[in-house]
Amino acid sequence: MAQTTRVLLTDDLDGSEATETITFALDGINYEIDLNAPHAQQLRESVTTYVISARKLSSRRPPTTRRASAQPAADRPDTQQVRDWAKAQGISVSERGRLSNDLIVRFQEANH
Template identity: 45%
Template sequence: MAQQVITTLVDDIDGSEASETVVFGLDGKTYEVDLNDDQASDLRDALAPFLGAARKASSGRAAVRRTGSAKPAGDSVAIREWARENGFDVNDRGRVPASVRAAFEEAQRA
């Protein structure tokens, strides 16, 4: 026996038949609302001034601000070279272990 399931979206604002689900975010939370074409257009028009002035987030998570003494990528090449010359085992790629970086910095101060 075959079965057919039909899903009908209902506009969350006025109860009419909705044509799409609009996904948006605010204050770190993501929302979905089912809207007809007119309501979806109204929402986009209302948000347009804010979207025009906003920066696009790179991902769904909150941005991370890094502070402190971040080392440029070029330093990693010099550190890896020094580490190999001084008996440390380091990979060609990826993060340089903190212990190796600390030893390199100590050697530079001496």
Template identity: 40%
Template sequence: MARQIIQKLIDDLDGGEASETISFAVDGWNYTIDLSEKNASALRGALAPFVDAGTSVGRGSGTWRPGLGAGAQRASRADNQAIRAWAAENGYELSARGRIPTSVVDAFEAAKKAPAATPEKRARSSQATKTSAPTKATKRTTRKKAAAAV
């Protein structure tokens, strides 16, 4: 069975045939609009004084997802592999797959920012970690204190 899908853009202003989809943002909200060449030119002309007077903050990726704020980042596969390797060398027990606890990622980032240890300090710390039991990444929980008996 053959299937042919034809996508036709309709101008969102006048209902005629649109030639392009324009993306823009105002007050933190992203919008798209399908416009003909005439209406797209009119939109760009209307926005020109504001664009000229404004400050460019770069282009967005266009892949907004709920839960990821402006500062949030997802680690790449290479980052995750580096974090897992570092965690194994430093006594954290992690599964080969799944989410890496934030505490481990934070410790990894702190270790990257810390100054490099001298060879003799590294030798002492590696001997200390070999003799101590590995630390498991655990979730911190708060416990309520029991009420005192009167």
């Protein structure tokens, strides 16, 4: 027995029959939306100005952003010194891992 499966797309904006699925990404998050032809055209027209000025990425991997540390590495104190100072002050600090900027600032204020 033969079976036929039909997939009907519904426009995510107004519930009418959609004609296509559009995928896009913004701020590292991928989105997908089913739209009818007029809504798809409206979406494309609304982002055209930005697309024209944007750089196209060659990979499908979203770009990563690196946050700059509050201080350049050369200006940051030795982490073991900070840990030792914190323990001497009765501040709970782990043996490994990143130190909070707040703790580093407190250390620097107390030692400079």
